[in-house]
Amino acid sequence: MNFRRSGPPHIKVGDLVHARDPVGEYFAGKASGYRSRSARIPWAWVRTRELPAVRALLGDVAGADVLELGAGVGFYTEDLIRNGARHIWAVDMSAAMLERLPVGQVTPVLGDAAAIRLDRRFPLLLSTGMLEFVKDREAVLANAAAHAAPNARSVLLVPRRGPLGHLYRGFHRGHGFDIHLFDAAWFASAVPRCGWRVAAAVRVAPFSLAVQLSRQLCALPVAVRDAWACWLEPLRGQAHRRHDLLLFQFPGHAAVGLSPERARKGGTGRLPPIQPTEPA
Numbered sequence: 001m002n003f004r005r006s007g008p009p010h011i012k013v014g015d016l017v018h019a020r021d022p023v024g025e026y027f028a029g030k031a032s033g034y035r036s037r038s039a040r041i042p043w044a045w046v047r048t049r050e051l052p053a054v055r056a057l058l059g060d061v062a063g064a065d066v067l068e069l070g071a072g073v074g075f076y077t078e079d080l081i082r083n084g085a086r087h088i089w090a091v092d093m094s095a096a097m098l099e100r101l102p103v104g105q106v107t108p109v110l111g112d113a114a115a116i117r118l119d120r121r122f123p124l125l126l127s128t129g130m131l132e133f134v135k136d137r138e139a140v141l142a143n144a145a146a147h148a149a150p151n152a153r154s155v156l157l158v159p160r161r162g163p164l165g166h167l168y169r170g171f172h173r174g175h176g177f178d179i180h181l182f183d184a185a186w187f188a189s190a191v192p193r194c195g196w197r198v199a200a201a202v203r204v205a206p207f208s209l210a211v212q213l214s215r216q217l218c219a220l221p222v223a224v225r226d227a228w229a230c231w232l233e234p235l236r237g238q239a240h241r242r243h244d245l246l247l248f249q250f251p252g253h254a255a256v257g258l259s260p261e262r263a264r265k266g267g268t269g270r271l272p273p274i275q276p277t278e279p280a
Contacts, residue, residue, distance in 0.1 A: 021093060022177045023133045046206065050157055051079065053204045054128060057155045057212040061085045067122040067147055069113040069140065070130020073100040080126070081105050091116055114139035121147055125154035132159050132179040138194050145195030145215065154196065154213040157204075158182045164207035182209055192216065 054076065062084030071077050071090035080088055081102060091109045092098050098108040109116060113127070114136055125144050134140050144154055159165045161181040172179050184201045191198050196213040204210055 023093070046208075047075070049206070050128075050204050050208050050210070053202055053208075053210040054126075054155055054157055055079070055083070057200060057202070057210055058124065058126065059153070061124060064124045065089070065120070065122055067091070067118070067125045067144070069125065069127040069144060070133075071101060071108075072097050072129065074102055074106070076126060076128050077106060078102055085124075089118065089120075089122070114143050116143065118147055121149040121152070123149045123152050125152065127154070128157035131156060132181070133177075134180075137180060138190055141191065141194035141196060141213075148195075148215045150215060152215040153199065154215075156211045156213065158209050158211070160203060160207050160209040162207060168207055184209070184211075187211055 061080055063086050066080055066085050066088045068077060068080070068088050068090045071088075071092045072094075074090065077088050077090055085105070087105050087107065089107045089109055090098065090101055091111055091113055093110070093112065095110050098110060101108050109118070113130065114134060125148060127140075127144070131137055131140060148154065159168050159179065159181050161183045165181045169179050169181060184198075187198050187201065191213060195216050197216045198211065199214045200212040202210050
């Protein structure tokens with residue numbers, strides 16, 4: 001691993017830690033009371049809706065080594081341990097957050113999720129409440145792919161574009177920084193460029209989107225991929241809704257989430273029922 005000798009002795013410190021990052025400074029200042037605030041309404045209620053969706057997309061974690069990007073104070077870290085994960089490498093930009101992680105089965109790593117370099121690859125990756133804060137979302141996804149084992153899956157939890165998502169965005173603008181909002185169309189466009197493919201996406205009330213990615217080992221050249229996308233574009237109208245998840249499906253391809261606005265622009269052809277995604 002490429003680590004500098006700084007920070008608390010039990011925390012590994014990765015390259016490119018930005019001391020003046022406003023997001024990092026904000027969460028460092030909130031670290032001491034973050035867990036207790038998260039246990040109150042409305043955040044506790046939000047998590048009761050998000051946790052089942054994340055668990056469903058993660059699948060069986062028993063015995064798995066997990067790379068968690070944006071671990072915070074360890075809400076999902078602890079859930080991974082409870083469900084049998086063998087060890088978690090927990091990455092975060094805030095040393096104050098990492099200090100509050102459980103010990104024993106966790107290796108805390110202080111660093112930038114877009115730049116860390118670990119000497120291993122993981123079958124399972126998780127990132128909840130982190131991707132909206134980074135400057136370069138695709139750099140994070142690409143670096144995650146570089147740390148993913150063959151057939152790995154990655155689960156992301158992000159704020160969804162919509163009225164309540166914009167309200168959440170305004171909440172953080174009040175802290176002096178902006179965040180990204182997401183929809184399934186962004187993932188369908190950006191993810192293949194980063195070495196992944198979208199396996200499943202589900203909207204979670206009140207404003208979240210949970211996405212499962214699978215490692216795409218052989219990405220197409222940009223020109224070929226763009227030509228393929230143009231050929232498939234007329235098929236995107238073949239959309240339907242199951243369990244509050246709007247999906248589109250290409251012949252011979254996995255079902256992929258599509259925003260309602262884009263789906264309404266296409267046709268209304270019916271598709272066979274989409275089976276639940278099985279863990280890789």
